[in-house]
Amino acid sequence: MTSFYAQYGTFAVLVVVGCLLYAVIMTLNRAMRPSVPSPQKLTTYECGVEAIGTGWAQVNIRYYVFAFLFVIFDVEAVFLFPWAVIVGDLDSTTAISPLFAVVAMFLFILTLLEGLAYAWKKGVLTWD
Amino acid sequence: MNSALVSPANHAVAQSASVMDVGDGFLLPVLLKIAFVLGLFFVVPLVGGYMEHKVMGRMQHRRGPVEAGPFGSLQLVADGIKFIQKEDTIPRAADKWVFAAAPGVALVPAMLIFLVLPFGPGVFAVDLELGLLYALAITSVSVLGVLMGGWASANKFSLFGGLRAGAQLIAYELPLIIVAITVAVQAGTLSLVGIVEAQSTFMLAGTDINLWYVFPQFVGFGIFFVAAMAELSRPPFDMPIGDSELVFGYMTEYSGIKFAMFLLTEYGGMITMSALMVVLYLGGWQLLPGVPLPGCDGAGGLFDCGFLGTVLGVAVTMGKILALVFVMVWARVAYPRLREDQLQRISWLVLVPLSLLNLAVVTVFKVVF
Numbered sequence: 352m353t354s355f356y357a358q359y360g361t362f363a364v365l366v367v368v369g370c371l372l373y374a375v376i377m378t379l380n381r382a383m384r385p386s387v388p389s390p391q392k393l394t395t396y397e398c399g400v401e402a403i404g405t406g407w408a409q410v411n412i413r414y415y416v417f418a419f420l421f422v423i424f425d426v427e428a429v430f431l432f433p434w435a436v437i438v439g440d441l442d443s444t445t446a447i448s449p450l451f452a453v454v455a456m457f458l459f460i461l462t463l464l465e466g467l468a469y470a471w472k473k474g475v476l477t478w479d
Numbered sequence: 480m481n482s483a484l485v486s487p488a489n490h491a492v493a494q495s496a497s498v499m500d501v502g503d504g505f506l507l508p509v510l511l512k513i514a515f516v517l518g519l520f521f522v523v524p525l526v527g528g529y530m531e532h533k534v535m536g537r538m539q540h541r542r543g544p545v546e547a548g549p550f551g552s553l554q555l556v557a558d559g560i561k562f563i564q565k566e567d568t569i570p571r572a573a574d575k576w577v578f579a580a581a582p583g584v585a586l587v588p589a590m591l592i593f594l595v596l597p598f599g600p601g602v603f604a605v606d607l608e609l610g611l612l613y614a615l616a617i618t619s620v621s622v623l624g625v626l627m628g629g630w631a632s633a634n635k636f637s638l639f640g641g642l643r644a645g646a647q648l649i650a651y652e653l654p655l656i657i658v659a660i661t662v663a664v665q666a667g668t669l670s671l672v673g674i675v676e677a678q679s680t681f682m683l684a685g686t687d688i689n690l691w692y693v694f695p696q697f698v699g700f701g702i703f704f705v706a707a708m709a710e711l712s713r714p715p716f717d718m719p720i721g722d723s724e725l726v727f728g729y730m731t732e733y734s735g736i737k738f739a740m741f742l743l744t745e746y747g748g749m750i751t752m753s754a755l756m757v758v759l760y761l762g763g764w765q766l767l768p769g770v771p772l773p774g775c776d777g778a779g780g781l782f783d784c785g786f787l788g789t790v791l792g793v794a795v796t797m798g799k800i801l802a803l804v805f806v807m808v809w810a811r812v813a814y815p816r817l818r819e820d821q822l823q824r825i826s827w828l829v830l831v832p833l834s835l836l837n838l839a840v841v842t843v844f845k846v847v848f
Binding site for chain 2: 357358359360361362364365366368369370372373374376377380383384385386387388390392393394395396397399402405407408410413414417418420421424425428431432435436437438439440441449450453456457460464467470471476477
């Protein structure tokens with residue numbers, strides 16, 4: 352029962368059960384809660400001041416830059432995972448020497464850090 | 480060694496069996512495991528939430544909840560019953576389907592993480608070989624629910640809250656992932672059970688003193704703790720729901736059971752993040768470094784446990800988890816909220832470079848020794 356399919360099979364079943372559970376909770380709750388809608392109650396930000404304009408406002412462009420930076424570093428992380436598992440096992444008998452593996456990955460990380468430094472120099476990481 | 484870098488036998492950790500692997504069939508173990516995960520998800524977060532109420536109360540010279548149940552311990556259950564009876568208003572301007580689905584998109588991943596967390600010797604649902612990657616990947620799905628909720632509410636407070644939350648979660652995801660990878664470098668495996676096992680045999684160089692990873696990687700532990708609090712949007716990192724600026728951020732328009740789902744997600748996240756820290760840095764179910772639990776002996780060490788050892792192991796893990804939850808609550812009471820720009824600056828200019836430096840130092844030590 353510890354085979355690949357058994358493990359990820361449990362995961363697949365759990366995803367389905369989780370989604371069903373949420374749907375069931377929401378459906379059951381329909382019967383348990385009162386529903387007395389009124390036009391006033393359904394306005395945006397009902398309890399507070401009256402909303403002006405629509406809810407979709409312009410937002411700061413910086414969020415877009417952060418998302419971009421994140422994608423770059425997250426791809427880096429994907430490359431780091433397999434490297435992290437084997438780097439400790441490398442020695443002089445393996446096809447790749449530990450020195451090579453470490454230096455190669457450090458060069459990769461430094462390249463990305465340079466990009467981060469550039470973004471910082473351009474002033475997109477701080478705002479005033 | 481020809482084409483393969485290293486032989487698989489060299490680094491593959493034997494997958495440990497769960498206590499729920501009974502019989503030869505497929506169905507029974509899966510049902511047991513799902514019951515295990517659901518049971519944990521709907522009970523343990525309530526313990527964390529109760530602790531938060533009580534600890535915050537005491538720290539603010541209040542008594543916290545006292546009425547519901549013994550010492551107010553059923554307060555969150557009572558809250559839940561109250562939430563169920565509340566009318567569920569969906570604003571007319573909102574995108575109804577996205578609005579309704581958002582709490583589920585946040586909640587289900589928070590539950591899925593419990594699939595891989597080891598709580599004791601054999602007490603885990605499955606021991607995925609990619610457990611650490613799985614846990615980190617699943618955590619980052621929750622941000623989608625937050626963004627969906629913020630956008631679908633059609634409320635400017637919600638939209639700004641959702642975007643702040645999105646930017647914050649992705650910014651702190653990075654240091655979190657990098658320090659977790661650092662642990663994987665030291666342990667040589669991504670299996671969470673394997674990492675606990677690796678810590679039980681990790682020795683201070685040149686001696687036979689057993690150490691947990693928190694000692695060589697105390698910087699990584701600190702980064703993980705800060706990033707975990709930010710990932711959970713807990714004070715002092717609660718800008719997405721900063722009540723003095725954004726009312727309640729992406730949750731402003733939510734009421735009733737949907738709001739309760741977001742709340743459960745947060746408490747569940749507190750438990751899973753603490754459990755991850757216990758596994759990665761604090762030696763899992765070991766009581767002290769190098770001291771096996773009573774009832775756990777033999778060559779299996781950590782895994783050859785009788786009933787007593789298993790129960791003690793779960794108790795030790797839960798104790799460590801609740802201790803970390805306590806520190807999170809403590810930080811909430813002790814520190815004021817950061818500003819949005821300070822938050823982003825800390826992550827990108829301090830935590831990310833620091834975590835990469837930590838990775839470099841640990842890797843060099845791992846390769847040299």
